[in-house]
Amino acid sequence: xxxxxxxxxxxxxxxxxxxxxxxxxxxxxxxxxxxxxxxxxxxxxxxxxxxxxxxxxxxxxxxxxxxxxxxxxxxxxxxxxxxxxxxxxxxxxxxxxxxxxxxxxxxxxxxxxxxxxxxxxxxxxxxxxxxxxxxxxxxxxxxxxxxxxxxxxxxxxxxxxxxxxxxxxxxxxxxxxxxxxxxxxxxxxxxxxxxxxxxxxxxxxxxxxxxxxxxxxxxxxxxxxxxxxxxxxxxxxxxxxx
Amino acid sequence: xxxxxxxxxxxxxxxxxxxxxxxxxxxxxxxxxxxxxxxxxxxxxxxxxxxxxxxxxxxxxxxxxxxxxxxxxxxxxxxxxxxxxxxxxxxxxxxxxxxxxxxxxxxxxxxxxxxxxxxxxxxxxxxxxxxxxxxxxxxxxxxxxxxxxxxxxxxxxxxxxxxxxxxxxxxxxxxxxxxxxxxxxxxxxxxxxxxxxxxxxxxxxxxxxxxxxxxxxxxxxxxxxxxxxxxxxxxxxxxxxx
DNA sequence: CGTTCACTTGAAAGTGTTCAATTACTGTGG
DNA sequence: CCACAGTAATTGAACACTTTCAAGTGAACG
Numbered sequence: 069x070x071x072x073x074x075x076x077x078x079x080x081x082x083x084x085x086x087x088x089x090x091x092x093x094x095x096x097x098x099x100x101x102x103x104x105x106x107x108x109x110x111x112x113x114x115x116x117x118x119x120x121x122x123x124x125x126x127x128x129x130x131x132x133x134x135x136x137x138x139x140x141x142x143x144x145x146x147x148x149x150x151x152x153x154x155x156x157x158x159x160x161x162x163x164x165x166x167x168x169x170x171x172x173x174x175x176x177x178x179x180x181x182x183x184x185x186x187x188x189x190x191x192x193x194x195x196x197x198x199x200x201x202x203x204x205x206x207x208x209x210x211x212x213x214x215x216x217x218x219x220x221x222x223x224x225x226x227x228x229x230x231x232x233x234x235x236x237x238x239x240x241x242x243x244x245x246x247x248x249x250x251x252x253x254x255x256x257x258x259x260x261x262x263x264x265x266x267x268x269x270x271x272x273x274x275x276x277x278x279x280x281x282x283x284x285x286x287x288x289x290x291x292x293x294x295x296x297x298x299x300x301x302x303x304x305x306x307x308x309x310x
Numbered sequence: 311x312x313x314x315x316x317x318x319x320x321x322x323x324x325x326x327x328x329x330x331x332x333x334x335x336x337x338x339x340x341x342x343x344x345x346x347x348x349x350x351x352x353x354x355x356x357x358x359x360x361x362x363x364x365x366x367x368x369x370x371x372x373x374x375x376x377x378x379x380x381x382x383x384x385x386x387x388x389x390x391x392x393x394x395x396x397x398x399x400x401x402x403x404x405x406x407x408x409x410x411x412x413x414x415x416x417x418x419x420x421x422x423x424x425x426x427x428x429x430x431x432x433x434x435x436x437x438x439x440x441x442x443x444x445x446x447x448x449x450x451x452x453x454x455x456x457x458x459x460x461x462x463x464x465x466x467x468x469x470x471x472x473x474x475x476x477x478x479x480x481x482x483x484x485x486x487x488x489x490x491x492x493x494x495x496x497x498x499x500x501x502x503x504x505x506x507x508x509x510x511x512x513x514x515x516x517x518x519x520x521x522x523x524x525x526x527x528x529x530x531x532x533x534x535x536x537x538x539x540x541x542x543x544x545x546x547x548x549x550x551x552x
Numbered sequence: 553c554g555t556t557c558a559c560t561t562g563a564a565a566g567t568g569t570t571c572a573a574t575t576a577c578t579g580t581g582g
Numbered sequence: 583c584c585a586c587a588g589t590a591a592t593t594g595a596a597c598a599c600t601t602t603c604a605a606g607t608g609a610a611c612g
Contacts, residue, residue, distance in 0.1 A: 146465055148550050152468050165454070166454055169455070170454065201439075211454060212408055213411070216408065218461065223386065225468045225511065226467045226511035227394050230567080262591095269467065269468035272590090274567095274569075280592075292591085308388075471599080472599080503559065534559085
């Protein structure tokens with residue numbers, strides 16, 4: 069595997085990026101495929117500044133992307149202009165899959181900070197799949213993961229109180245950031261309270277109030293956008309109870 | 311196409327079932343595939359009575375299913391036992407796709423009334439895909455549709471008031487039931503008020519109250535589980551405003 | 553013909569939102 | 583390096599929406 073990484077000029081095959089979805093894609097595909105074909109997969113890198121769009125809703129599908137550093141938020145627009153944030157994405161997350169079939173992006177993706185992106189051109193997705201049968205299988209897996217993630221969010225939005233949602237959200241961010249075994253963890257939020265509220269289906273003020281309450285109860289320590297989870301066990305029980 | 315339908319003993323290639331996902335699957339696949347291979351696709355029919363399970367969460371993946379008549383509700387269980395209904399499904403809907411990758415079903419599916427099901431064994435999904443390359447492509451399409459549907463539901467749960475949600479839900483059911491061009495439509499609910507509330511993230515009583523309010527405003531007429539939409543235009547504007 | 557279950561309705565209690573005002577921080581230009 | 587402007591975050595108070603608990607109605611079914 070490491071020898072393969074050396075041979076390939078593909079950004080996301082480096083060990084550093086082992087968590088990256090594109091890496092996984094390349095790796096899955098790489099088994100019995102010749103390298104020149106693989107080269108057609110990952111082509112460019114991109115750097116986005118805070119607020120810049122990776123893609124917009126309705127634009128024609130040209131590529132899928134993976135986050136290398138930084139973070140991206142995706143959102144969809146309702147008919148009336150309201151905007152629902154559908155996720156915050158960092159290291160390794162693959163974006164743009166929802167466009168594979170419809171041919172246009174169905175949500176928009178914005179950088180929340182300076183962000184490095186791995187681009188995989190897919191203008192010829194159909195042909196690529198013929199050349200690389202494993203590719204479709206991998207796409208299937210990634211999409212099904214997406215479905216499962218979305219389901220969790222639906223459960224969150226539909227059945228949980230604001231407090232439960234926020235606790236779950238904090239735990240989630242800690243997990244994707246550091247994967248601590250227990251006790252304590254530090255989270256650096258790249259999104260505003262407003263974004264969190266939007267994502268979790270509550271008002272910005274409610275986010276603030278509940279964070280403050282958590283802090284008063286000793287569960288967390290707030291330092292602007294850096295939040296320390298002091299008692300993960302307790303947070304977990306908050307996120308589940310009703 | 312119709313000649314093909316005659317030759318094939320597959321339930322879902324009949325014209326009656328043209329809206330059926332499995333039919334679409336067979337059709338997409340059928341182009342340049344020999345019929346004996348197709349025969350391996352759709353095998354059995356099943357009849358479920360109200361309350362019977364099509365599959366349960368955690369059970370090993372063995373088949374995908376399509377609804378021919380009747381209706382199915384799918385739901386997922388939270389850690390604490392709470393249960394979120396993720397959808398109501400009738401004619402043509404394909405179920406069980408979320409299990410393709412994980413190998414076990416990730417939600418449970420129950421018949422809401424006597425329901426006829428088309429079963430497509432997929433114990434050998436990987437091999438099937440090798441034989442029929444178009445199959446994976448089609449699966450990809452179906453899954454991406456699922457993702458888009460779920461997103462709509464997320465928007466519903468996260469951003470809309472109870473009134474908006476219920477209006478949207480009624481319109482949705484009318485659409486899948488009859489696709490009327492305008493004005494008036496009749497919907498036969500196969501699910502209880504309780505189920506609707508669960509699905510839309512509100513209490514059963516709230517569903518009742520809002521339905522009553524809609525009726526008082528002349529938007530709908532309630533006759534037990536048969537609901538007539540008297541003014542679809544108005545309902546649409548209710549479902550969007552804030 | 554009575555029991556059961558789904559549905560409906562009322563009143564009280566929460567929960568979360570909105571509006572408004574204040575405070576804290578970031579970045580910019582002098 | 584500091585003052586200023588602008589944005590983000592916080593807090594308070596009133597209000598609105600939804601839930602919960604409780605009770606009653608009605609249709610279906612044995």
